Amino acid sequence: LMTAAVACDSPKKESEAEAEDTTMVAEDTESEAKEEKDDAPIASPRMKAEGTVGTATVKIDYGSPAVKDRKIWGGLEEYGVVWRAGANETTAIAFSEDVTIDGNKVPAGKYGIYMIPRENEPWTLIINKDWDREEHGAWGAYNYNEENDIARVEVSPEWVDENQERLTYSVEDGSIKFAWEKARISVPVEGAGSAG
Numbered sequence: 001l002m003t004a005a006v007a008c009d010s011p012k013k014e015s016e017a018e019a020e021d022t023t024m025v026a027e028d029t030e031s032e033a034k035e036e037k038d039d040a041p042i043a044s045p046r047m048k049a050e051g052t053v054g055t056a057t058v059k060i061d062y063g064s065p066a067v068k069d070r071k072i073w074g075g076l077e078e079y080g081v082v083w084r085a086g087a088n089e090t091t092a093i094a095f096s097e098d099v100t101i102d103g104n105k106v107p108a109g110k111y112g113i114y115m116i117p118r119e120n121e122p123w124t125l126i127i128n129k130d131w132d133r134e135e136h137g138a139w140g141a142y143n144y145n146e147e148n149d150i151a152r153v154e155v156s157p158e159w160v161d162e163n164q165e166r167l168t169y170s171v172e173d174g175s176i177k178f179a180w181e182k183a184r185i186s187v188p189v190e191g192a193g194s195a196g
Contacts, residue, residue, distance in 0.1 A: 044087030051171025054191030056097040058176065060113070060169045063087030065180075067165050072181040073117055082126070082144050085115045085178075086167060093127065093176075100190040101127065104151035114144055117157075117183075125187055127151040158184040 044065040051058055065087040070076050077083050085091040094110040106127055114126040129148040159182050167180035174194055178185040 046088075047168070049169040049171055052191075053099060053171065053174050053189045054097075054194035056095055056099050056108075056189075056191030058096075058099075058171045058189065059094045060091065060171065060176070061093075062091040062113075062167070062169055063089060064166045064168065066167075067163060067181050073183060074119055077117055079117055079119045081116065083115050083117060085113045085125075090114075090130070091169075095191075097191055101151050101187060102153040104153065106150055111150060112144075122154040122156045123185065125153045125155055125185070127153075153187055155185055155187055158186075160184055 044063040047062055047064045049060040049062075063086045073079070091113040092110055093113050095106060095108050097108050099106050099108075104127075112128045112130050114128055116124040116126070118124075127150045128144065129150060130143070130145060161182070163182060164179040164184075168178070170177045174188060174190070176187045176189055178187075
């Protein structure tokens with residue numbers, strides 16, 4: 001009897017079942033497309049740099065954009081404008097101990113890094129209290145607040161012939177180093193036990 005009841009389902013129910021099957025196929029296709037999209041390379045992947053300065057550990061978390069044949073300085077990144085010093089979310093830097101950057105005392109903790117690139121002049125590297133979107137409302141440099149600056153350092157970039165395709169940070173030789181396109185920046189940092 002059960003078999004007969006199932007076999008005698010109305011045509012309407014059969015077409016509804018077909019419609020459900022079609023919907024499920026469409027959903028599967030959409031989720032497969034989303035998975036493929038998720039597997040695609042991220043335009044500006046999140047990267048981390050870590051090193052020591054004296055006995056202090058320094059960690060940098062940043063979005064790493066590529067040049068992609070674009071004019072970066074004075075083009076994509078305007079001169080004289082506060083920049084997030086990376087891509088997407090605010091670039092963050094953390095110090096495990098108090099450090100000194102160009103005479104500025106920076107207490108142990110986590111901060112945002114910003115830069116002001118300039119044409120034919122020193123650039124400004126900024127260490128700011130705001131780095132987190134949830135806690136500080138910080139996203140890139142859109143909500144940058146100068147009142148929360150911990151340190152401002154004037155630094156002259158070195159211009160080289162070799163192109164650095166992806167923006168990179170490193171912590172080495174007692175310095176925070178930055179490279180993107182043809183600009184190279186090195187900012188000396190002193191921690192407890194630093195040489196000199």
